[in-house]
Amino acid sequence: MKLYVSSDMEGIAGVVSWDEVNKGQSEYVWACEQMTREVQVVCETAMALGSEKILLKDAHDTGRNIDISELPKGVLINRSWSRDLLVMMSGVDEGYDAVIFTGYHAGAYSDGNPLAHTINATSMKWIKMNGVLVSEFMMNAYTAAYYKVPVIVITGDQAICQEAKRLIPEITTIAVKSCKGGACTTMTGNHALAAIEEGTKIALKKFKASPSACMLSIPEKMTFEINFTNAALAYRASQYKEVELVDACTIRYSTTDYYEFLRMFFFAC
Known part of the structure; x- marks a missing residue:
């Protein structure tokens, strides 16, 4: 099995402030550690269940957040930005069997995360597709669908997990926090890792039983x-x-x- 993982930071356990996700801030260091650990457990679980190839995209801000020394042997990681059209999905293609999103967050229109935004919070207020407000999850899920690769797991805040279920009913969602206003009620780091490990196991077993269950269809127009x-x-x-x-x-x-x-x-x- 060949797996593609796209990892963001605003949806990881514990994060609630821009100071925690912006490079150069003192609080950023622990957030990078948690982001790394959440990705690490996904990769280790997938490899234990037979994934022979994993490409990981560090898809937050500079694209240089994940500590690669903590990743299991055999994982390839795409760091920084090549400036291709796929952006947070750079490197995905028809050769992958499934996609997993980690650390994803609510879109710009939502109150489901204090850091809610879509792509660029300073330049865009919202994006709609056929009248429906679009998140980074939705954009990237359709990118995966363009290459006929199903998105089988998403980890992040409760709001984006609920949105993911509406778009892809069979997707496995792992909500590590719920947010309202400027605050989040969040799992601790180790609790989140355990939930992500269990959810990833469930999703991969479901995928093996029904590989097309999470395949998303792109509208004709x-x-x-x-x-x-x-x-x-x-x-x-x-x-x-x-x-x-x-x-x-x-x-x-x-x-x-x-x-x-x-x-x-x-x-x-």
Whole structure:
């Protein structure tokens, strides 16, 4: 089995402040340690159950957060950013059997995490696909679907786990914290690791029994709307081919090819 893992930080156990996820802050160090441990247990569990190849994408901020010395032998990790269209899913392709997301978080429109955002909190307020608000989880799940790879596990806050269940009913969700306003009620680090280990075991066994249960279908036609934090950003994005300026801060783009949306998003946003 070949497994692809995309790892973020805002959804790991304990994290509740931007100071804990921004490089250079004193609290960032322990958050990196917890992020590493959560990824580590996923990789170790998957390898114990027969995964012969794991590609891990460090998908938070600089892409240089996970301590690679703590990862099991045989795991490959993609660090920093190659500047390709897949971004948080860089390196995924048809050759992988399944995808796992760790440390994922609620989208910009949600109160499910004090750090809720979608891609870039300073430039975009929200993204919609066919009228539905989009999170990083949703964007990346559709990227996996483009390559016909199912997303079988997500770990993170309760809000994003609930969203994941609505989109992919058979996905295994592991909520390590629930949040409201500026606070989170969270598992301790070791408790989260135990929950992630157990959930990963369950998901991999389910996958072996039914490999296509978590396969997501991409709509035949997609209309995206993106609302920016200021008019200049929207106007710039509207210069991309077939992008329509809806109002001062909002653009619209329609396509039948999800990869073309990723291309537009990469160059226009």
